[in-house]
Amino acid sequence: MSTKIQIDDLEFANRPVDGHKGTFGKVAVIGGSLGMSGSITLSATAALRGGAGLVTAAVPQSIQAIVAGYEPSYMTVALPTDVHGQLAAVDADIVTELLDGKSAVAIGPGLGQTKLAADLVLAVLKQADCPVVLDADALNLAAEFELLHGIPRRSRWVITPHPGEFARLTGESISHVSANRESLAERFAAEHELTVVLKGANTVVTDxxxxxxxxxxNSGMATGGSGDILTGLTAAVLGQHADALEGAILAVYVHGIAGDLAAEALSQRGMIASDLLRFLSAAWRNLSHEPSD
Ligand SMILES: NC(=O)C1=CN([C@@H]2O[C@H](COP(=O)(O)OP(=O)(O)OC[C@H]3O[C@@H](n4cnc5c(N)ncnc54)[C@H](O)[C@@H]3O)[C@@H](O)[C@H]2O)[C@@H](O)CC1
Ligand SMILES: Nc1ncnc2c1ncn2[C@@H]1O[C@H](COP(=O)(O)OP(=O)(O)O)[C@@H](O)[C@H]1O
Ligand SMILES: [Mg+2]
Known part of the structure; x- marks a missing residue:
């Protein structure tokens, strides 16, 4: 039997007045591919808007310039590509260097679903000793190649599936997932020793x-890229908070407030995912503990 948590049950620390970039976490986001450079730029920018001290986007070399050109505040690292610009094999030492000193890592948005991408996800899961957020194609690959089985946990894992991705992971239909959100998420989290963020209206977060x-x-958030923003935001928050469940809850809660503020200003129909990035700042202000200046 799972205990129900309310947002008011949680306490979130203020940012220390003498904090510096190192205090607030170094985050890596890994993903993107030709045609889906936007996904990972949204994640990386959201990690910055989540308060991370430093953010690095690791993307296929073929899209590095596009990703770097979108936002100057994060860094980029090129992953090797083949002649077609698709992700090639990523050596273990590239992964080691990428993970070195990181407080949290997110992988999956726009990554694609090749075997080489699966190898990269597996290498990250095996090597990361910081919290790992798995989303989108990392979850599709986890379902296809059973990546969540048999890897000793060196760190906390948080998965952020939408019902379609959760259906692939569990082998259930989307309608069954939608009708049994809490119980299925709780069972999966317990079985796989991780935190599940089952997205959609009334997102369920459970360990x-x-x-x-x-x-x-609100349903204005049902627009491409909204989830990619949650991925980066969750990694940023996990890099600053000790408890995976509480960090994931805070990210989901604030992401939703940003969506509500965006809808209020722009309408549910008119808002797009990148608007959430701009409303995240106001969303943080809405939290009572966050100083207003
Ligand atoms: N700008 C970009 O580059 C974007 C890239 N994206 C990437 O595109 C790839 C495919 O991801 P998608 O999620 O679009 O495609 P998927 O095929 O994984 O999922 C979409 C399907 O999942 C189901 N679903 C999703 N939410 C649901 C809900 N709340 N209730 C019931 N069913 C639900 C629906 O059947 C829906 O058609 C991923 O790599 C993703 O990261 C997307 O994130 C969109 C933005
Ligand atoms: N009706 C809704 N009410 C509240 N939140 C929603 C609603 N529809 C979608 N969302 C939120 O928007 C995000 C969509 O994520 P996802 O499906 O992964 O999008 P994408 O992959 O396009 O970025 C999730 O955080 C989800 O909870
Ligand atoms: Mg998604």
Missing amino acids: GSRTYVNQTG
């Missing part, structure tokens, strides 16, 4: 023993 059902957000 199997504690469960939170989110009330923020």
Whole structure:
């Protein structure tokens, strides 16, 4: 039986006044591909808007210039590509260097679903000793290649599937997932020793023993890229908070507030994912503990 958590049950520390870039976490986001450079730029920018001290986007070399050109505040690292610009084999030492000193890593948005991408996800899961957020294609690959089985946990893992991705992971239909969100998420989290963020209206966040059902957000967020933003935001928050469940809850809650503020200003129909990035700042202000200047 899982304990129900409310947002008011959680305490989130203020940012220390003498904090520096190192205090607030170094985050890596890994993903993107030709045609899906936007996904990872949204994740990387969201990690910055989540308060991370330093953010690095690791992307196929073929899109590095596009990703770097989108936002000057994060760094980029090129992953090797083949002659077609698709992700090639990534050596272990590239992964080691990428993960070195990181407080959290996110992988998956726009990554693609090749065997070489699966190898990269596996290498990250095996090597990371910081929290790992798995989203989108990392989850599709986890389903196809059973990547969540048999890897000793060196760190905390948070998965952020939408119901379609969760259906692939569990082998259930989307309608079954939609009808049994809490119980399926709780069971999967307990079985796989990780935190599940099952997205959609009333996102469920659970580690199997504690469960939170989110009330923020709206269907204006059902627009391409909204989830990519949650991925980077979650990694940023996990890099600053010790508890995976509580960090994931905070990210989901604030992401939803940004969505509500965006809808209020722009309308549910008119808002797009990148608007959420701009409303994240105001969303943080809405939290009572966040100083207003
Ligand atoms: N700008 C970009 O480059 C973007 C790239 N993206 C990438 O595109 C790839 C494919 O991801 P998608 O998620 O679009 O495609 P998927 O095929 O994984 O999922 C879409 C399907 O999942 C189901 N689904 C999703 N949310 C649901 C809900 N709340 N209730 C019931 N069913 C639901 C629906 O059947 C929907 O058609 C990923 O790599 C992703 O990261 C997307 O993130 C969109 C933006
Ligand atoms: N009706 C809704 N109410 C609240 N939040 C929603 C709604 N529809 C979508 N969202 C949120 O928007 C995000 C969509 O994520 P996802 O499906 O992964 O999008 P993408 O892959 O295009 O970025 C999730 O955080 C989800 O909870
Ligand atoms: Mg997604």
